[in-house]
Amino acid sequence: MKKKKAPDFVTVELRDGSEVNNEEVMLFKMNGVSYLACAPQSQPDEEGREIVLCRRQKRSVNVDELPVGKFPDGGMFWQQLPCGEEQDAVFAEFCRRYEQEAQEKRRKELKAAEYLKLNRWQRFVYKLKAFFCAIPRWFVALFKKIGRFFKNLGLKIADNAVDLWRTFRYGSWSTRVSFLVMGFGNFAHGQWLRGLLFLLMQGAFITYMVLSGAHWLSLFGTLGKVATVEVYDEVLDITIVQHVDNSFKILLYGILTIFFIFAFAYTWRLNVKQCRICDEITRSGKKVKSAKDDLKSIVDDQFHKTLLSLPVFGIVMFTILPIIFMILVAFTNYDYLHDGYNNLFTWVGLENFNSILTFGSGLSVAFGEILAWTLIWAFFATFSNYFLGMFVAMMINKKGIKIKKFWRTILVMTIAIPQFISLLYVSNLFADNGVVNAYLIRWHIIDSPIHFWTDGTLAKIMVLAVNIWVGIPYLMLITTGILMNIPDDLYESSKIDGANGFQQFAKITLPYMLFVTGPYLLNSFISNINNFNVIYLLSEGGPARPDWGQVGGYIAGDTTILITWLFGITTGAEANYKMASVIGILIFVVVSVLSLIVFTIMPSNRREDDFS
Amino acid sequence: MTEQETSQQILDFDVDFNAAAANVEIDPPDPNFTQTEQTEFRKRFVDVPRPVSRLVGQRVTNRIANTVIYIVLSIMCIVWLLPFFGIVFESFRCESTGLEGYIFPKKWGFDNYVRLFTDPTSNFLRWFGNTLAMGLITSVVQTAFQLAVSYALSRNRFKGRKFLMNMMLVFGMFPGFLTLILLYTLLSDWNLTMTNAPWGLILIYIASSGMGYYIAKGFFDTISHSLDEAARVDGATQMQIFFKIILPLSKPIVIYTILMGFMAPWGDFVMATFMANNTNNGYNVAAGLQWLLTDSMINDYYTTFCAGGVLVAIPITILFMLLQKYYVAGVTGGAVKG
Numbered sequence: 001m002k003k004k005k006a007p008d009f010v011t012v013e014l015r016d017g018s019e020v021n022n023e024e025v026m027l028f029k030m031n032g033v034s035y036l037a038c039a040p041q042s043q044p045d046e047e048g049r050e051i052v053l054c055r056r057q058k059r060s061v062n063v064d065e066l067p068v069g070k071f072p073d074g075g076m077f078w079q080q081l082p083c084g085e086e087q088d089a090v091f092a093e094f095c096r097r098y099e100q101e102a103q104e105k106r107r108k109e110l111k112a113a114e115y116l117k118l119n120r121w122q123r124f125v126y127k128l129k130a131f132f133c134a135i136p137r138w139f140v141a142l143f144k145k146i147g148r149f150f151k152n153l154g155l156k157i158a159d160n161a162v163d164l165w166r167t168f169r170y171g172s173w174s175t176r177v178s179f180l181v182m183g184f185g186n187f188a189h190g191q192w193l194r195g196l197l198f199l200l201m202q203g204a205f206i207t208y209m210v211l212s213g214a215h216w217l218s219l220f221g222t223l224g225k226v227a228t229v230e231v232y233d234e235v236l237d238i239t240i241v242q243h244v245d246n247s248f249k250i251l252l253y254g255i256l257t258i259f260f261i262f263a264f265a266y267t268w269r270l271n272v273k274q275c276r277i278c279d280e281i282t283r284s285g286k287k288v289k290s291a292k293d294d295l296k297s298i299v300d301d302q303f304h305k306t307l308l309s310l311p312v313f314g315i316v317m318f319t320i321l322p323i324i325f326m327i328l329v330a331f332t333n334y335d336y337l338h339d340g341y342n343n344l345f346t347w348v349g350l351e352n353f354n355s356i357l358t359f360g361s362g363l364s365v366a367f368g369e370i371l372a373w374t375l376i377w378a379f380f381a382t383f384s385n386y387f388l389g390m391f392v393a394m395m396i397n398k399k400g401i402k403i404k405k406f407w408r409t410i411l412v413m414t415i416a417i418p419q420f421i422s423l424l425y426v427s428n429l430f431a432d433n434g435v436v437n438a439y440l441i442r443w444h445i446i447d448s449p450i451h452f453w454t455d456g457t458l459a460k461i462m463v464l465a466v467n468i469w470v471g472i473p474y475l476m477l478i479t480t481g482i483l484m485n486i487p488d489d490l491y492e493s494s495k496i497d498g499a500n501g502f503q504q505f506a507k508i509t510l511p512y513m514l515f516v517t518g519p520y521l522l523n524s525f526i527s528n529i530n531n532f533n534v535i536y537l538l539s540e541g542g543p544a545r546p547d548w549g550q551v552g553g554y555i556a557g558d559t560t561i562l563i564t565w566l567f568g569i570t571t572g573a574e575a576n577y578k579m580a581s582v583i584g585i586l587i588f589v590v591v592s593v594l595s596l597i598v599f600t601i602m603p604s605n606r607r608e609d610d611f612s
Numbered sequence: 613m614t615e616q617e618t619s620q621q622i623l624d625f626d627v628d629f630n631a632a633a634a635n636v637e638i639d640p641p642d643p644n645f646t647q648t649e650q651t652e653f654r655k656r657f658v659d660v661p662r663p664v665s666r667l668v669g670q671r672v673t674n675r676i677a678n679t680v681i682y683i684v685l686s687i688m689c690i691v692w693l694l695p696f697f698g699i700v701f702e703s704f705r706c707e708s709t710g711l712e713g714y715i716f717p718k719k720w721g722f723d724n725y726v727r728l729f730t731d732p733t734s735n736f737l738r739w740f741g742n743t744l745a746m747g748l749i750t751s752v753v754q755t756a757f758q759l760a761v762s763y764a765l766s767r768n769r770f771k772g773r774k775f776l777m778n779m780m781l782v783f784g785m786f787p788g789f790l791t792l793i794l795l796y797t798l799l800s801d802w803n804l805t806m807t808n809a810p811w812g813l814i815l816i817y818i819a820s821s822g823m824g825y826y827i828a829k830g831f832f833d834t835i836s837h838s839l840d841e842a843a844r845v846d847g848a849t850q851m852q853i854f855f856k857i858i859l860p861l862s863k864p865i866v867i868y869t870i871l872m873g874f875m876a877p878w879g880d881f882v883m884a885t886f887m888a889n890n891t892n893n894g895y896n897v898a899a900g901l902q903w904l905l906t907d908s909m910i911n912d913y914y915t916t917f918c919a920g921g922v923l924v925a926i927p928i929t930i931l932f933m934l935l936q937k938y939y940v941a942g943v944t945g946g947a948v949k950g
Binding site: 248252296299300301303304305306307308310311312314315317318319320322323325326392395396398400401407409410411412413414415416417418419420421422424425426428429431433434435437438439441442469473474477478481482526530532533536562563566567570571575577580581584585587588591592595 | 674677678681682684685688689691692693695696698699711712713714715757758760761763764767768770776779780782783785786787788789790791792793794795797798815816818819820821822823849850851854875878879881882886898901902905914917918921924925928929931932933936939940943944
């Protein structure tokens, strides 16, 4: 069995009053009871350090016995074991585990020694193998983590409940009132500003819930029952269609209400906590912070909160909330037929995911091919730009090349011009009746126009080529500075050793560049997966592939990547929002899995002295 | 001593320190050696002549390599600039308005430019105004937001910091277009779409600007903490430290953020087209000019598009070239740190 990862920082109070505060702590379980072994640092002698064994106590039933405030080790209680049979047994178990651990450590060290002997390619293969071998363990770890998360959540809630109970029982009367009327304790202690804010929050919450929150929440489970009713208008003598429920709004405001409830619960807890702190401060005879102090702290101690408040509010409202909304949409049947206004939409579970991921269905074929092309596109777009850009930068950097600034300026200038202008122009340049075809025909090189954008394979090559045209200036800019940072003596000494230009590039330049720009490569790979502009402006995802069928009135094509597919489905004539959000979620999955893989085996994990 | 003086002193000290560090690199002439001795030393050990044949061979290959590089670079420059010259030439074409199979106009003139401003269909002045307003407002507010977030995350270790950063990382991995439909519905409830689309777009840009804090944070991380501590000892508040000490040192990153914020609306056609929802008045230049190239319009407005493109590209390019240095600093800094 593997050793549980010990918490970084453990503070254990022993019976004699001394504290153990030490990193060499081992946690293990025996017969269902958790034990902790540690060597207190107070004993100076390294060899003869006595091992202290502690047993985890069950949560004390008598709440009054709990210490106030700090709970050691995240709410766990440890008691030193008394001498006796139990101690001997635990000590034997500890010795066995310790030995096991030491062996494991030795084995690992051996592996490291072997690893250093491998060459770069073998190392890469080794890492790749280790990565795939580690996947099952990841899942185990993931489930364990989830389990631990819920356990910790439970513990936290229990702790909070205990704390609340204690606060209520021992708090002053004003504290008790603030359980009901938020901010009352603050008023009683003269903190009128905080009190006012708490009170306002409570007022706003109650008003909101009564007026609309409860309504949205009650309909959240069904997303509305009645879309329209026909009402007879006596004055006009006609029946008028009246809209009742709106699924879209129910979903949106339902999420908002849930957000608000959480925010309120947090504020309420904060209110109670502050009352307790105020009580404690008053009891110890000190003065509580006044409103003036609070105002001062906005620009001083709490300045970071001031800075963060508005931007984070914006992010929550315009990024996080919409994304959560769209994630939930993936589990509904929201599309142009069920627009939530004339026809309600409702929860359908995993049906949308089924339709796109079920092997063999029309949609899954399209999805598979588009996903494959997206990855191919991202790979070639990233690395062709990377190497060619680096190559151009090296050419310009080369000693003896004059007017370096001129070459750079010309390339950099192309970055400034908005992409939609240059790309749309290039797209028309290569159109069937565009300039390129016209000149080629005039010069009798070809007889009929080349279908740059309507031939599947050619279109793919073209978008990649034009993307190189777009990307080289960026890469040239980025790599120039880094290339200049490579110490010249590395090249000098390699020259003396008889290395030619290519060897220099492969052994010095490339490893250094990969090391420094590793994170950038990952970023640009991901941004290429989502590189909407180049694809959409050049080929609009075409040439269309009718055999894939249409989704949302949009027929995907050979150069369609996931993001343009998503856009087409969202804006198509028969907009299919549910599939769009399924694709959005799948893009997220692809991106996050890729980042995880790359972060695990990234060259930047290598040590820098590998390069010499 | 006022805070102003304190920070000034700190800055002075920093500058002095840098100057001192720079001085070290210049080797002072060693007084123990005379001039002749030094030249003798140089002759013997530094300027050792290499074997002649190798030198000559190297020179020849070097010259060939350089010639090849010059040729390649010249071709590249032509390829890279060709489309832009193409656009300029086409914008001066008078004899026809659609796609033609040649670059050089047969009849030169300013017709397309005149048309751009007078034709009721192309509402170029309005589009330009919209975009300019969006650029100006967005750049200012976005810079403030981004600097605030990155400074707070770079300098403070508070509870929930990691959570916040992870949150932004995870939600940043969702494609931005996912939320188009929701944002449109939301903004149309507040009457911020169609004609008012620029205002809705400004709101969207600003609200999500905190997500792009990485580059500025990387910059703030490199500024020494000893500056803050010194100011703290002298009794400066956190706000004073931010505005009076850190911000003056962050000129490159501030300019970079402003530049990025200003340039973004000029190229954004997806959001702009979607939010304006076929309302000519609500377009920005990108959406408007792209609309001129839709299938039903392209034959009448292709050259007009080119003229509009030139008029948009010129100010942006000038601005960009002027502030190029800051752009390079920002981009490379971001690339190296990820």
